[in-house]
Amino acid sequence: MLNPTKVDVSVLRARVAAQESRGGWAASQWFETSADDDGRAAAQDAAATQPDLIVIVGGDGTLRAAADVLAGTRIPIGLVPAGTGNLFARELRLPINNLSAAVETAFTGETRLVDLGHAVLVRADGSEERRAFLVMAGIGLDAHMAAHTNQRLKKRIGWLAYSDPIARSILGNKQFDMVYQLDDAPEIALRAHTVIVGNSGSLTAGLLLIPDATVDDGLLDAVVLRPRGGGGWTNIGYRLTFNRLLHRTGFGRFVGRITPQARAIRYAQAKQMRVRFEEEQEIQLDGDPNGSVVSVTLTVEPGALGMRVRTPRRRGRGRGQGRAVAAGAAR
Numbered sequence: 001m002l003n004p005t006k007v008d009v010s011v012l013r014a015r016v017a018a019q020e021s022r023g024g025w026a027a028s029q030w031f032e033t034s035a036d037d038d039g040r041a042a043a044q045d046a047a048a049t050q051p052d053l054i055v056i057v058g059g060d061g062t063l064r065a066a067a068d069v070l071a072g073t074r075i076p077i078g079l080v081p082a083g084t085g086n087l088f089a090r091e092l093r094l095p096i097n098n099l100s101a102a103v104e105t106a107f108t109g110e111t112r113l114v115d116l117g118h119a120v121l122v123r124a125d126g127s128e129e130r131r132a133f134l135v136m137a138g139i140g141l142d143a144h145m146a147a148h149t150n151q152r153l154k155k156r157i158g159w160l161a162y163s164d165p166i167a168r169s170i171l172g173n174k175q176f177d178m179v180y181q182l183d184d185a186p187e188i189a190l191r192a193h194t195v196i197v198g199n200s201g202s203l204t205a206g207l208l209l210i211p212d213a214t215v216d217d218g219l220l221d222a223v224v225l226r227p228r229g230g231g232g233w234t235n236i237g238y239r240l241t242f243n244r245l246l247h248r249t250g251f252g253r254f255v256g257r258i259t260p261q262a263r264a265i266r267y268a269q270a271k272q273m274r275v276r277f278e279e280e281q282e283i284q285l286d287g288d289p290n291g292s293v294v295s296v297t298l299t300v301e302p303g304a305l306g307m308r309v310r311t312p313r314r315r316g317r318g319r320g321q322g323r324a325v326a327a328g329a330a331r
Contacts, residue, residue, distance in 0.1 A: 001031040001042035001066065007057055007082055015100055016055070019107040028055070039065030047073055053308075055106045059083010060135055064286040068132040071116050071304040078106020078308040085287060087135045091200040091215055092309050109308035114215040116304035117199045122295040124280055133199065133285040134215075134305075137298060139275070140176070140194030141225070143282040143289065175226065177278045182270035194225040197273055197298050207241070212269060218302035222268045232264035239265050273298045 002009070016028055029049055031042045039058070043066040046054050055078040056066050063079060070077060080102040081089035092112070095101035117133040178195070181187045198221050201213030213221040227233045276295035283290050 001033055001039060001046055001054075001062075002057055011099065012057065012080075012103070015103040019103055023107055025107065033062075038062070040069050042066075043069035047075060051075060053078055053107070055080060055103070057082050060085055060087055060286040061288045063088060064132055064134055064288070067116055067134055067305055071132065071301060074306060076111045076306045076308055078103075078109070080106060085203075087202065087287075088200060088215075091135070091202055092307060094309065105310050106308050108311075110311040111306040112216065112309045113303035114305050114307050115199055115218060116301045117197070117220060118299050118301060119283075119285060119290075120297040121283065121290060121293045122297075124292070124294050129290075131285055131290060135200045135286045136196050136198040136209075137286075137296070138194065138196040138284050139277075139281045139293075139296075140192065140196075143284040176281055178281075179276050181274045182268055183272055185270075190224070190226065192224050192226045195222065195275065196225075197222045199300065210267065212267065216303070218300060219269050219271060220273055220298055220300050222270075222273060224266045224268070225264065226266070227264040235264045271300055 002012075019025065020027060029046070029051070031046050033039055033042045039056075039062045043054070047070060053076050054066070054070065056063055057080040059081065060083055062083070063077075066077070079089055079092070079094060080099065081094060081096050086096055089096060092114075094105060114134075117137065119131045119133060119137050121129045121131060123129070175191050175193045177189070177191050179187050179189045180195075196209065198210045198213045200215055201208055201210035201221060203209050210221045210223050225236055227236060274295070274297045277293070280292040280294055283293050283296060
């Protein structure tokens with residue numbers, strides 16, 4: 001599942017071979033993606049070999065495509081981050097920009113069960129598509145970013161390439177009418193600028209977008225942005241800047257309890273979320289544009305994937321022996 005244009009294959013093979021030798025693993029099998037495969041076909045081919053471990057070399061999009069295939073197989077997944085945002089890798093605290101450490105974690109780390117989100121997308125013609133996501137599903141600002149960011153610029157300067165679509169979206173402050181339902185609760189109608197449903201809550205640069213989102217709690221968390229103007233965006237910016245302090249420290253939680261809830265940003269949590277729109281809206285899944293929808297149903301599959309994560313070294317810790325496959329493409 002390897003795109004040779006995205007990584008230094010010779011270096012990667014050397015790092016994998018070192019871990020195979022050190023841990024007593026059999027030689028890995030290698031699968032390549034193609035321009036016509038986002039990772040699903042490669043993941044299917046890899047899983048068909050019944051490996052003891054699948055190593056995915058790629059970003060959030062590649063991992064999402066593979067997860068769609070590997071969910072429920074109980075095959076451990078090692079992730080070597082090679083994308084632009086690598087949000088899920090950051091959530092799991094995996095090594096970023098450190099190939100040797102990432103490969104070592106994939107082979108020797110502990111396996112942590114994590115949830116997988118599922119989205120049923122309903123198009124204007126009534127057709128439905130089912131897609132998986134690991135990080136976030138979004139309508140509004142982040143969907144606009146995913147669909148309208150210059151891809152060449154994104155490859156060259158990373159997340160800075162999103163600055164233009166972000167600025168355009170904020171200045172325009174275009175909002176849409178929607179109706180949502182959390183589990184079996186009554187439907188609620190409102191007007192919003194952006195809706196993001198996350199299995200994970202963090203963005204790049206350490207920004208905490210959805211404070212209560214956890215990858216293994218069996219729940220989906222949502223944030224709704226509905227600013228009325230510049231003041232609303234200022235409030236949202238303040239919240240995003242200080243969310244980690246407000247929700248992860250005792251003093252911050254105290255401040256949060258005595259501070260009135262802001263209208264511009266609201267949070268919700270459920271196992272299932274249904275959203276429908278009066279007009280078609282663009283949607284993104286883990287940073288990849290997925291066209292426009294008139295409604296979407298979002299659910300969570302608890303413990304669907306086993307991800308390798310770092311573990312403290314312990315003297316005499318045994319190494320898992322088996323057969324691994326390397327897979328992935330940076331997206």
